[in-house]
Amino acid sequence: MVWRASPLLMLASLALRLLRAVLPIAALWFGKLIIDEVVRLSGLEGPATLAGWAAAPESQRLMLYLAAEFGLAVLSDLLTRSSGLIDALLAQRLTISTSVRLMQHAATLDLEDFEDAEFQDRLERARIQSSGRMTLMGQLFGQMQDMVTVATLAGGLLVYNPWLIGLLILALIPAFLGEAHFNAQSYTLDFNRTPERRELDYVRQTAASADTAKEVKIFGLNPFLTDRYRVLSESYYRASRRIAQNRALWGAGFTGVGTIGYYLAYAWIIGSTLTGRLSIGDLTFLAGSFLRLRSLLEGLLFSFSSTAAQALYLDDLFGFFEVKPEILSPPHPLPMPQPIREGFRFEDVGFRYPGAERWAVRHMSFTLKAGETLALVGENGAGKTTLVKLLCRLYDPDEGRILLDGRDLRDYDVEALRSAMGVIFQDFVRYNLTAADNIAVGRIAARDDRARVETAAKRSLADRVIEGLPAGYDQMIGKRFRNGVELSGGEWQKIAIARAYMRDAEVLILDEPTAALDARSEFEVFQRFKELSAGRSAVLISHRFSSVRMADRILVLSGGAVEAAGTHAELLAQSGRYAELFELQAAGYR
Numbered sequence: 001m002v003w004r005a006s007p008l009l010m011l012a013s014l015a016l017r018l019l020r021a022v023l024p025i026a027a028l029w030f031g032k033l034i035i036d037e038v039v040r041l042s043g044l045e046g047p048a049t050l051a052g053w054a055a056a057p058e059s060q061r062l063m064l065y066l067a068a069e070f071g072l073a074v075l076s077d078l079l080t081r082s083s084g085l086i087d088a089l090l091a092q093r094l095t096i097s098t099s100v101r102l103m104q105h106a107a108t109l110d111l112e113d114f115e116d117a118e119f120q121d122r123l124e125r126a127r128i129q130s131s132g133r134m135t136l137m138g139q140l141f142g143q144m145q146d147m148v149t150v151a152t153l154a155g156g157l158l159v160y161n162p163w164l165i166g167l168l169i170l171a172l173i174p175a176f177l178g179e180a181h182f183n184a185q186s187y188t189l190d191f192n193r194t195p196e197r198r199e200l201d202y203v204r205q206t207a208a209s210a211d212t213a214k215e216v217k218i219f220g221l222n223p224f225l226t227d228r229y230r231v232l233s234e235s236y237y238r239a240s241r242r243i244a245q246n247r248a249l250w251g252a253g254f255t256g257v258g259t260i261g262y263y264l265a266y267a268w269i270i271g272s273t274l275t276g277r278l279s280i281g282d283l284t285f286l287a288g289s290f291l292r293l294r295s296l297l298e299g300l301l302f303s304f305s306s307t308a309a310q311a312l313y314l315d316d317l318f319g320f321f322e323v324k325p326e327i328l329s330p331p332h333p334l335p336m337p338q339p340i341r342e343g344f345r346f347e348d349v350g351f352r353y354p355g356a357e358r359w360a361v362r363h364m365s366f367t368l369k370a371g372e373t374l375a376l377v378g379e380n381g382a383g384k385t386t387l388v389k390l391l392c393r394l395y396d397p398d399e400g401r402i403l404l405d406g407r408d409l410r411d412y413d414v415e416a417l418r419s420a421m422g423v424i425f426q427d428f429v430r431y432n433l434t435a436a437d438n439i440a441v442g443r444i445a446a447r448d449d450r451a452r453v454e455t456a457a458k459r460s461l462a463d464r465v466i467e468g469l470p471a472g473y474d475q476m477i478g479k480r481f482r483n484g485v486e487l488s489g490g491e492w493q494k495i496a497i498a499r500a501y502m503r504d505a506e507v508l509i510l511d512e513p514t515a516a517l518d519a520r521s522e523f524e525v526f527q528r529f530k531e532l533s534a535g536r537s538a539v540l541i542s543h544r545f546s547s548v549r550m551a552d553r554i555l556v557l558s559g560g561a562v563e564a565a566g567t568h569a570e571l572l573a574q575s576g577r578y579a580e581l582f583e584l585q586a587a588g589y590r
């Protein structure tokens with residue numbers, strides 16, 4: 001992943017770290033040489049002044065050592081800064097490339113996936129992973145650098161006494177195992193608590209966001225939400241506190257063992273210097289490299305276990321990338337018929353939402369003929385929206401089949417099928433974009449075609465809304481960004497309906513995006529819809545019979561099946577549910 005993000009930066013980072021890795025031993029070695037040289041020189045009968053010493057030929061070697069150590073110090077500073085800079089850039093590139101990959105992968109997945117709570121948990125963990133855990137890369141590279149330093153320092157120690165290293169490692173193993181154990185515990189806690197964490201985020205957002213502020217204020221919901229947040233977060237806090245306390249307690253014990261090992265070795269070094277086996281320079285070199293080794297190894301062992309913990313989290317990211325969509329195009333898809341000749345046919349179609357016991361649609365059979373305008377009516381939950389989703393292959397039926405011009409919908413290319421549909425759902429998205437872009441999303445490739453956007457706006461009556469905006473088509477709408485202007489519910493709907501006209505759709509579908517339109521607007525919108533869909537298939541869903549009656553044919557849905565079908569007049573004559581619902585509504589106006 002790092003390589004894919006930026007090969008050049010990655011190589012630069014590794015090269016710099018390799019250089020940094022060998023600097024400590026070089027600095028220590030020159031330190032030792034300087035001290036031994038000073039000890040040697042101070043035993044000589046030399047000049048009495050500093051200037052004399054500086055000019056004396058005996059001290060030339062010392063000068064050289066000093067210059068080398070100074071050079072090393074400057075180099076080390078430069079390397080640290082440039083490698084910090086490169087790592088920061090690389091981490092940013094990695095965050096960008098992972099986030100892009102995450103977005104691209106999410107786009108391939110099924111709607112069904114997004115509605116699944118477990119999937120949302122995983123998505124949440126993957127999302128955190130893509131932005132918050134990029135330290136992992138720095139850690140891994142740091143570990144490589146430290147390992148090289150350890151190898152060089154250990155090489156130095158080995159020359160003096162191999163036992164010293166064994167002592168050091170033995171002292172650190174318990175600490176390492178302890179860390180690994182507590183990291184695994186933290187991960188398990190985080191993993192198991194993902195649903196709660198999502199709920200926490202949800203509650204916090206509901207209590208403090210522009211979308212909910214109105215209702216939260218009116219209903220006085222803040223104390224309820226705050227309490228809920230407190231209760232949920234309290235139990236998470238208690239669980240993570242227990243782990244943190246245990247970690248601190250055991251960690252202190254293990255560090256004590258490490259310190260004992262260190263001082264045993266230190267005592268040996270001092271003893272050997274006193275008995276003359278080691279020089280004073282050796283003493284500083286060994287004590288320095290020992291101290292350094294100890295902190296390096298300690299750091300390394302801890303970072304190994306925390307890398308392992310991070311890798312556990314990374315698993316979620318890769319797990320997310322492994323989720324595969326089920327609604328796919330066949331290997332050799334049929335070309336989309338242009339124009340559609342016969343139309344769509346539902347044959348005994350049954351569909352159950354994932355995890356649901358009840359069938360949302362069952363034994364549904366009907367035809368949507370080419371060029372026909374079909375209205376769907378039925379009470380709430382009758383299955384109207386589900387039918388539309390099945391038509392666009394947002395879901396595949398569990399039973400029966402849907403045919404387009406006599407061939408199963410699954411034989412066509414999904415993308416081609418969807419791009420032939422102009423659907424506006426009742427819960428269409430209110431994009432915080434300009435008015436023009438809010439319409440252009442219907443066919444984003446034609447975003448720069450202002451004439452097309454304006455024509456679409458005229459057709460849906462959105463042009464009148466846009467005329468009233470301070471910056472017209474370039475007006476930012478929605479309240480999220482500066483200079484944004486909020487629209488009324490009906491005004492938003494007119495803008496959304498224009499999206500359907502942006503497409504060269506074979507099938508136009510309005511799934512009740514007109515509920516907030518005033519009576520005159522809805523009438524006009526539907527009348528235009530009918531005119532503009534002439535020669536194309538169209539489906540409209542509305543609870544207003546004044547609009548529904550404009551359709552060529554009406555399907556009455558009930559309990560996920562087609563109960564009756566016919567023209568407005570035919571259905572009234574049957575005196576069934578349609579006539580009953582129509583009468584109910586008509587009575588309200590009398």
Ligand SMILES: Nc1ncnc2c1ncn2[C@@H]1O[C@H](COP(=O)(O)OP(=O)(O)OP(=O)(O)O)[C@@H](O)[C@H]1O
Nearest residue numbers: 115353356360378379380381382383384385386387
């Ligand atoms: N995403 C979903 N997951 C699970 N069940 C769902 C989902 N969407 C709808 N349902 C269920 O499927 C049934 C049919 O819903 P559908 O949205 O098709 O009804 P509708 O006729 O469009 O209703 P309305 O007039 O209220 O828009 C309902 O009982 C509903 O509870």
